[in-house]
Amino acid sequence: MLVTRRLPAAVETALRESFEVTQEPSDRPLTERELAAAMRDHDALLCTVTDRVMAPCFEGPGVRARIVANFGVGVNHIALDAAARAGVVVTNTPDVLTDDTADLAILLMLAVHRRAGEGERALRAGTWTGWRPTHLLGRRLTGRTLGIVGFGRIGRAVAERAQRAFAMPVVAWTRTSPPESERDGVRFVASLDALLPEVDVLSLHCPATPETRHLIGARELARMRPGAVLINTARGDVVDEQALVDALRAGRIAGAGLDVYEEEPVVHPGLVDRDDVVLLPHLGSATRETREAMGMRAVENLRAFFRGDAPPDRLLGAATRP
Ligand code: 8YV
Numbered sequence: 242m243l244v245t246r247r248l249p250a251a252v253e254t255a256l257r258e259s260f261e262v263t264q265e266p267s268d269r270p271l272t273e274r275e276l277a278a279a280m281r282d283h284d285a286l287l288c289t290v291t292d293r294v295m296a297p298c299f300e301g302p303g304v305r306a307r308i309v310a311n312f313g314v315g316v317n318h319i320a321l322d323a324a325a326r327a328g329v330v331v332t333n334t335p336d337v338l339t340d341d342t343a344d345l346a347i348l349l350m351l352a353v354h355r356r357a358g359e360g361e362r363a364l365r366a367g368t369w370t371g372w373r374p375t376h377l378l379g380r381r382l383t384g385r386t387l388g389i390v391g392f393g394r395i396g397r398a399v400a401e402r403a404q405r406a407f408a409m410p411v412v413a414w415t416r417t418s419p420p421e422s423e424r425d426g427v428r429f430v431a432s433l434d435a436l437l438p439e440v441d442v443l444s445l446h447c448p449a450t451p452e453t454r455h456l457i458g459a460r461e462l463a464r465m466r467p468g469a470v471l472i473n474t475a476r477g478d479v480v481d482e483q484a485l486v487d488a489l490r491a492g493r494i495a496g497a498g499l500d501v502y503e504e505e506p507v508v509h510p511g512l513v514d515r516d517d518v519v520l521l522p523h524l525g526s527a528t529r530e531t532r533e534a535m536g537m538r539a540v541e542n543l544r545a546f547f548r549g550d551a552p553p554d555r556l557l558g559a560a561t562r563p
Pocket residue numbers: 288289290291312313314315316338525526527
């Protein structure tokens with residue numbers, strides 16, 4: 242199989258125990274052309290979010306790979322329809338990264354409200370002159386109303402943390418929300434439009450699909466409270482970055498905490514400039530424990546497939562033909 246990036250050592254060892262592995266030594270993202278060639282030269286591909294496994298990887302003569310095992314839960318970089326048409330199985334790594342990604346969403350909420358990035362930058366720049374009663378006053382997170390878009394595993398884990406640790410009332414909207422309901426102390430609303438004006442913090446946890454592209458744009462940002470903060474640990478495409486920059490400049494919202502971007506690793510310069518924005522380099526699942534667990538989960542999927550069993554994390558609908 243081709244493994245596109247370097248992985249935690251224990252994962253690479255486990256892979257080599259079971260498979261004949263080719264690995265790109267430079268640890269750089271492969272081009273679409275290289276990925277298409279890899280699909281013709283290998284029985285399996287183990288890829289990550291930086292690999293765009295698009296339709297040409299699955300189409301035309303000579304495609305040999307029967308499984309694409311993604312290291313990560315989000316699969317917006319894989320052409321699932323083309324994989325399904327070609328009968329190629331696609332798997333991902335859910336569950337194991339839920340807690341760490343939820344923790345990072347909370348970290349961003351705290352960092353924006355308590356001005357942690359600004360404070361750290363000032364200290365390192367040597368401009369901190371000492372404690373004073375009015376220095377870098379932020380805002381309390383405890384008790385603010387949290388809005389969650391997408392109530393899957395990660396959205397639910399963020400809600401639990403916010404409720405238990407920060408006494409935050411939680412309102413959620415998800416594609417499958419019943420009209421108006423309450424479950425586990427979370428109030429579900431029937432539309433995104435209903436959610437936006439109600440919340441102090443809006444945290445995004447939906448997948449990136451054609452339907453969620455620019456889900457948060459100029460219109461949605463204008464419906465948010467002027468003091469509200471946007472948190473995105475999902476995918477960059479869900480937010481129209483230019484509209485976010487415009488809304489921040491105009492003071493329509495109070496800040497943002499972002500871990501994902503529209504054109505990673507490029508970040509809109511209008512975001513980099515701002516002190517009311519906290520920016521992280523796609524670290525949601527980046528703990529030693531979780532990256533190892535993600536890798537082992539991908540290994541389990543690959544082993545099951547080549548044993549002739551159903552891989553535990555096969556994406557339903559992505560590959561239906563034998
Ligand atoms: C991963 C992520 O680091 O799992 C996901 O969807 O966004 C990240 O947690 C990345 O996808 C690795 O491929």
